[in-house]
Amino acid sequence: MTIENVRQVKTVWSNGEWQLHIVCNHEIEAESPGDETVGIDLGISNFAAVSYSTGDHELYPGNALKTDERYFAKEIAKCKSSRSNKALRLRRKRAERRSHYLHAVTKHIVTECVERGVGTIAVGNLEGVRGDGKTGEARDWGDRGNEGLHRWAFNRFTNLLTYKAKIEGIAVVVVSERDTSKTCSCCGQKRDANRVERGLYICHGCGAAMNADSNGAENIRRRLDQAEKVILNPRSSGDRSSGRVARPVVNLFRRREYDHSCGQGTFTQQVSSCKP
Numbered sequence: 001m002t003i004e005n006v007r008q009v010k011t012v013w014s015n016g017e018w019q020l021h022i023v024c025n026h027e028i029e030a031e032s033p034g035d036e037t038v039g040i041d042l043g044i045s046n047f048a049a050v051s052y053s054t055g056d057h058e059l060y061p062g063n064a065l066k067t068d069e070r071y072f073a074k075e076i077a078k079c080k081s082s083r084s085n086k087a088l089r090l091r092r093k094r095a096e097r098r099s100h101y102l103h104a105v106t107k108h109i110v111t112e113c114v115e116r117g118v119g120t121i122a123v124g125n126l127e128g129v130r131g132d133g134k135t136g137e138a139r140d141w142g143d144r145g146n147e148g149l150h151r152w153a154f155n156r157f158t159n160l161l162t163y164k165a166k167i168e169g170i171a172v173v174v175v176s177e178r179d180t181s182k183t184c185s186c187c188g189q190k191r192d193a194n195r196v197e198r199g200l201y202i203c204h205g206c207g208a209a210m211n212a213d214s215n216g217a218e219n220i221r222r223r224l225d226q227a228e229k230v231i232l233n234p235r236s237s238g239d240r241s242s243g244r245v246a247r248p249v250v251n252l253f254r255r256r257e258y259d260h261s262c263g264q265g266t267f268t269q270q271v272s273s274c275k276p
Ligand SMILES: [Zn+2]
Pocket: 184, 185, 186, 187, 188, 189, 203, 204, 205, 206, 207, 208
């Protein structure tokens, strides 16, 4: 056995004998599941909108997080002191539940990616996260001014996703989110007349009506395709069809318990209808 990339060595006294514990960096080399791509748009009403090059679109509604944020903010406010044991316990619980949710979402997305032969995931960066008018509502969980949570959730999500994807041989790339919510993923045009109403993106050029977050996710995915195609095949053009963008699959997160304790849960799928 060869030991490489040693990070830490310690001697541990255990059950009457000395043990040498060696912590190493271990490179995982997994084969990529395929050449398909996916774009992920992070937001508030939908925590994540996911658009696959296979034509599938999925949404992860943010209610699970939103409900928690409201509940814990209220309970913490009731505490006599923000440094009381009860307040500390509530904060710890909230952190655990956020963490559970992010683990569950990233795990679910990576599993879906493997099934669809995805080799590269594009995640939109934070540029548009506050007040972009994409869904017509503030991209905010409950209280105003919790921008720190957005940043935290985005970083944590991206880290967990990158780590889980790498094990499966999938690369994660952060791309610019600029204009991805304003551009029509059907005809590729960015028009001032195009607008978002009740979560629908409506294009005046081609008449497409799509879930606004799914449209953003598809544009984020295209950003990756465009960048790659410039190098790989400058003449190829993507297949632009809005058929399935209009009806994304919604992954509802259901907690196993409703007493605001551990926060573990699972996803159930339903097909959304989004008629204008
Ligand atoms: Zn259009």
